[in-house]
Amino acid sequence: xxxxxxxxxxxxxxxxxxxxxxxxxxxxxxxxxxxxxxxxxxxxxxxxxxxxxxxxxxxxxxxxxxxxxxxxxxxxxxxxxxxxxxxxxxxxxxxxxxxxxxxxxxxxxxxxxxxxxxxxxxxxxxxxxxxxxxxxxxxxxxxxxxxxxxxxxxxxxxxxxxxxxxxxxxxxxxxxxxxxxxxxxxxxxxxxxxxxxxxxxxxxxxxxxxxxxxxxxxxxxxxxxxxxxxxxxxxxxxxxxxxxxxxxxxxxxxxxxxxxxxxxxxxxxxxxxxxxxxxxxxxxxxxxxxxxxxxxxxxxxxxxxxxxxxxxxxxxxxxxxxxxxxxxxxxxxxxxxxxxxxxxxxxxxxxxxxxxxxxxxxxxxxxxxxxxxxxxxxxxxxxxxxxxxxxxxxxxxxxxxxxxxxxxxxxxxxx
Amino acid sequence: xxxxxxxxxxxxxxxxxxxxxxxxxxxxxxxxxxxxxxxxxxxxxxxxxxxxxxxxxxxxxxxxxxxxxxxxxxxxxxxxxxxxxxxxxxxxxxxxxxxxxxxxxxxxxxxxxxxxxxxxxxxxxxxxxxxxxxxxxxxxxxxxxxxxxxxxxxxxxxxxxxxxxxxxxxxxxxxxxxxxxxxxxxxxxxxxxxxxxxxxxxxxxxxxxxxxxxxxxxxxxxxxxxxxxxxxxxxxxxxxxxxxxxxxxxxxxxxxxxxxxxxxxxxxxxxxxxxxxxxxxxxxxxxxxxxxxxxxxxxxxxxxxxxxxxxxxxxxxxxxxxxxxxxxxxxxxxxxxxxxxxxxxxxxxxxxxxxxxxxxxxxxxxxxxxxxxxxxxxxxxxxxxxxxxxxxxxxxxxxxxxxxxxxxxxxxxxxxxxxxxxxxxxxxxxxxxxxxxxxxxxxxxxxxxxxxxxxxxxxxxxxxxxxxxxx
Numbered sequence: 001x002x003x004x005x006x007x008x009x010x011x012x013x014x015x016x017x018x019x020x021x022x023x024x025x026x027x028x029x030x031x032x033x034x035x036x037x038x039x040x041x042x043x044x045x046x047x048x049x050x051x052x053x054x055x056x057x058x059x060x061x062x063x064x065x066x067x068x069x070x071x072x073x074x075x076x077x078x079x080x081x082x083x084x085x086x087x088x089x090x091x092x093x094x095x096x097x098x099x100x101x102x103x104x105x106x107x108x109x110x111x112x113x114x115x116x117x118x119x120x121x122x123x124x125x126x127x128x129x130x131x132x133x134x135x136x137x138x139x140x141x142x143x144x145x146x147x148x149x150x151x152x153x154x155x156x157x158x159x160x161x162x163x164x165x166x167x168x169x170x171x172x173x174x175x176x177x178x179x180x181x182x183x184x185x186x187x188x189x190x191x192x193x194x195x196x197x198x199x200x201x202x203x204x205x206x207x208x209x210x211x212x213x214x215x216x217x218x219x220x221x222x223x224x225x226x227x228x229x230x231x232x233x234x235x236x237x238x239x240x241x242x243x244x245x246x247x248x249x250x251x252x253x254x255x256x257x258x259x260x261x262x263x264x265x266x267x268x269x270x271x272x273x274x275x276x277x278x279x280x281x282x283x284x285x286x287x288x289x290x291x292x293x294x295x296x297x298x299x300x301x302x303x304x305x306x307x308x309x310x311x312x313x314x315x316x317x318x319x320x321x322x323x324x325x326x327x328x329x330x331x332x333x334x335x336x337x338x339x340x341x342x343x344x345x346x347x348x349x350x351x352x353x354x355x356x357x358x359x360x361x362x363x364x365x366x367x368x369x370x371x372x373x374x375x376x377x378x379x380x381x382x383x384x385x386x387x388x389x390x391x392x393x394x395x396x397x398x399x400x401x402x403x404x405x406x407x408x409x410x411x412x413x414x415x
Numbered sequence: 416x417x418x419x420x421x422x423x424x425x426x427x428x429x430x431x432x433x434x435x436x437x438x439x440x441x442x443x444x445x446x447x448x449x450x451x452x453x454x455x456x457x458x459x460x461x462x463x464x465x466x467x468x469x470x471x472x473x474x475x476x477x478x479x480x481x482x483x484x485x486x487x488x489x490x491x492x493x494x495x496x497x498x499x500x501x502x503x504x505x506x507x508x509x510x511x512x513x514x515x516x517x518x519x520x521x522x523x524x525x526x527x528x529x530x531x532x533x534x535x536x537x538x539x540x541x542x543x544x545x546x547x548x549x550x551x552x553x554x555x556x557x558x559x560x561x562x563x564x565x566x567x568x569x570x571x572x573x574x575x576x577x578x579x580x581x582x583x584x585x586x587x588x589x590x591x592x593x594x595x596x597x598x599x600x601x602x603x604x605x606x607x608x609x610x611x612x613x614x615x616x617x618x619x620x621x622x623x624x625x626x627x628x629x630x631x632x633x634x635x636x637x638x639x640x641x642x643x644x645x646x647x648x649x650x651x652x653x654x655x656x657x658x659x660x661x662x663x664x665x666x667x668x669x670x671x672x673x674x675x676x677x678x679x680x681x682x683x684x685x686x687x688x689x690x691x692x693x694x695x696x697x698x699x700x701x702x703x704x705x706x707x708x709x710x711x712x713x714x715x716x717x718x719x720x721x722x723x724x725x726x727x728x729x730x731x732x733x734x735x736x737x738x739x740x741x742x743x744x745x746x747x748x749x750x751x752x753x754x755x756x757x758x759x760x761x762x763x764x765x766x767x768x769x770x771x772x773x774x775x776x777x778x779x780x781x782x783x784x785x786x787x788x789x790x791x792x793x794x795x796x797x798x799x800x801x802x803x804x805x806x807x808x809x810x811x812x813x814x815x816x817x818x819x820x821x822x823x824x825x826x827x828x829x830x831x832x833x834x835x836x837x838x839x840x841x842x843x844x845x846x847x848x849x850x851x852x853x854x855x856x857x858x859x860x861x862x863x864x865x866x867x868x869x870x871x872x873x874x875x876x877x878x879x880x881x882x883x884x885x886x
Binding site: 116117119120121122125126129130132143144145146 | 757758759761762787822823824847848849851
């Protein structure tokens with residue numbers, strides 16, 4: 001018998017939500033067969049079965065909040081008697097032998113057979129007995145992994161047995177109640193929304209945000225794009241947009257200004273210049289902001305970039321991205337232009353140091369060679385962390401970026 | 416039913432009024448239970464108060480004081496004509512015992528615990544009989560707590576007579592200091608009382624079957640104890656089997672050494688301290704359906720429940736560390752479970768040996784920590800480097816901290832030195848709270864105290880000790 005616990009899927013993720021069970025109690029499963037969809041930080045991951053056997057018990061209901069180390073499913077042979085308390089007889093509560101679809105580092109090495117004392121104070125251990133929670137199954141959120149009273153309460157609230165027929169989560173339904181000021185609908189905040197809220201607050205709190213805005217005449221770029229688009233689309237079958245041009249321009253500029261492709265190790269007080277160009281693309285989804293990452297954008301051509309952006313945006317909206325596809329970015333683009341507006345001041349996607357905003361392209365009268373002409377103009381913004389990047393540097397960076405997108409031949413020359 | 420017997424009923428009966436039994440009875444009464452406490456002896460308090468922890472500590476302190484003032488020339492103190500009046504010392508000790516045992520009786524009374532004197536025997540899983548010289552009382556109970564404790568083990572060929580061959584009980588009430596005392600067994604009782612009589616002037620020889628003193632503890636502990644015994648001119652004979660006893664004046668203890676050689680020790684008194692046995696005989700455990708392990712200790716789970724539903728057992732009679740404070744905690748767990756609370760025993764048990772220097776430890780030793788798969792780091796601070804130890808003229812010993820090198824979690828502490836018993840409780844608290852090395856390192860320890868050594872040892876494990884050179 002094996003108890004499969006919610007593994008550490010990397011990147012400091014320690015909680016998630018069960019989206020959908022793909023197996024039911026009594027089902028036979030084979031090794032690597034997807035068991036469950038779990039929503040973590042910003043992705044929905046499918047966790048594959050570490051073993052071949054029969055599903056004896058599902059430990060978490062659909063929609064339940066789960067924490068790393070929580071039991072998810074017990075797998076054994078069909079005739080095996082399930083003990084009342086699985087805890088004492090389970091195999092090591094470590095990572096499964098197979099990783100979830102495309103994840104980072106493995107969970108910590110399995111412990112030896114000797115049971116170690118759970119890291120909890122006597123008061124918390126007494127509470128665990130009262131709540132009937134097995135401390136060995138809890139991963140602590142306190143200092144150094146101490147199990148807190150709150151961890152226990154969460155486990156006690158969310159760790160009930162699975163319902164007979166797990167279903168996909170329905171859209172959040174609010175409770176409408178009358179108040180003195182009128183009716184108010186109370187809707188629980190989704191997991192993704194909480195994650196976004198925490199990330200945004202942390203970024204605003206930690207970074208010294210400044211936004212610098214410049215403007216570019218993209219008439220020629222749009223002209224080139226319009227001309228080449230049908231040809232490229234016919235040959236490649238990929239729908240071309242303007243975004244890949246901006247990705248290329250950004251990467252080219254990042255190579256010249258490495259601080260904009262860096263992050264900071266605060267503890268060691270060191271700047272980490274990334275030698276890779278993984279560009280995050282902010283995607284608006286019905287449930288909230290998700291930022292898939294285009295890895296090694298410097299080594300991909302416009303068609304490849306277009307195809308990848310389209311695919312990842314689509315999968316972001318259907319929540320099918322793996323964790324690997326939303327982490328490891330070195331700089332981010334938010335393409336807010338198609339939705340209108342003049343310009344915005346986006347929040348840095350930490351630990352990165354800068355985010356580039358692409359704003360609406362509009363035809364405006366401009367003075368060209370002493371004459372007024374109708375030109376396609378756009379604002380480009382960069383929000384940067386003034387702790388590590390000075391305003392003058394940002395101005396130079398933007399001025400070069402503007403030049404790259406204003407003069408496609410210059411961009412081409414650099415590609 | 417025997418003529419003249421009385422039949423009684425209660426919710427809970429507790430058998431044995433030692434540290435386990437009286438605490439269980441008082442706590443049960445506090446939780447609203449109707450409790451009868453059965454005690455075979457005339458006084459409450461068990462071995463601990465009457466013939467164990469407390470009286471031995473009284474004599475240890477008195478003998479230490481005598482030894483200290485007699486060896487204080489280097490501090491400029493010369494005492495002429497120091498004499499030891501052992502009967503007076505024993506009388507002082509008896510006064511302490513009297514105060515404490517009557518204190519327990521007072522607490523029982525105030526909490527509404529009824530005490531019945533006599534020997535208890537189960538006749539079923541819901542009834543027992545308490546027999547005394549005067550009467551026989553039948554007690555029907557809903558639940559029972561067995562807390563009958565332990566007694567010294569005997570050794571073949573050494574018949575206990577209370578005069579020439581004694582146990583720890585008599586050793587606490589001798590009327591004169593024996594000229595030659597042979598102690599059989601170098602466990603904590605043998606070491607503690609052997610040291611007492613060495614300090615009071617006896618020529619002490621300790622005969623131990625095992626090749627090491629305190630073999631389960633850190634090797635440094637045994638070394639420190641051996642060194643001090645040598646200073647006290649105690650003969651320590653390890654790997655020696657005590658074979659026979661020849662009564663006489665003096666008597667002779669015959670022992671066999673590691674090379675099969677025979678050794679003869681002249682003895683005015685022989686003290687046996689070769690281990691302890693659970694008090695289960697005559698209890699009627701079979702009638703109650705209570706099972707024991709192969710050594711006779713009652714088997715219990717972490718709720719102190721025996722194999723018989725409704726019957727609990729606590730203290731020495733369940734084995735493990737035979738220590739009063741373990742019994743206290745088990746008593747509270749049993750009382751809690753009986754009262755319907757979700758109690759269970761999951762505490763660390765610190766231990767202290769009141770030798771000179773004292774030895775105290777809690778949590779995992781270095782070897783145990785490695786066995787559990789920890790990547791171990793240790794830090795050790797010698798009292799030689801402690802200002803407080805120097806000012807006490809007691810620089811023997813050290814404090815050693817054992818921790819997980821990766822997580823920096825504290826796993827255990829071993830301490831040898833004067834007064835270390837007083838701060839092993841701090842180490843226990845640190846472990847119970849799941850402390851990391853930094854937690855203790857960042858806690859101010861008052862200066863100058865012996866407890867600073869704990870902080871220094873832990874800083875040493877972090878490679879940050881200030882008052883010694885880091886390894």
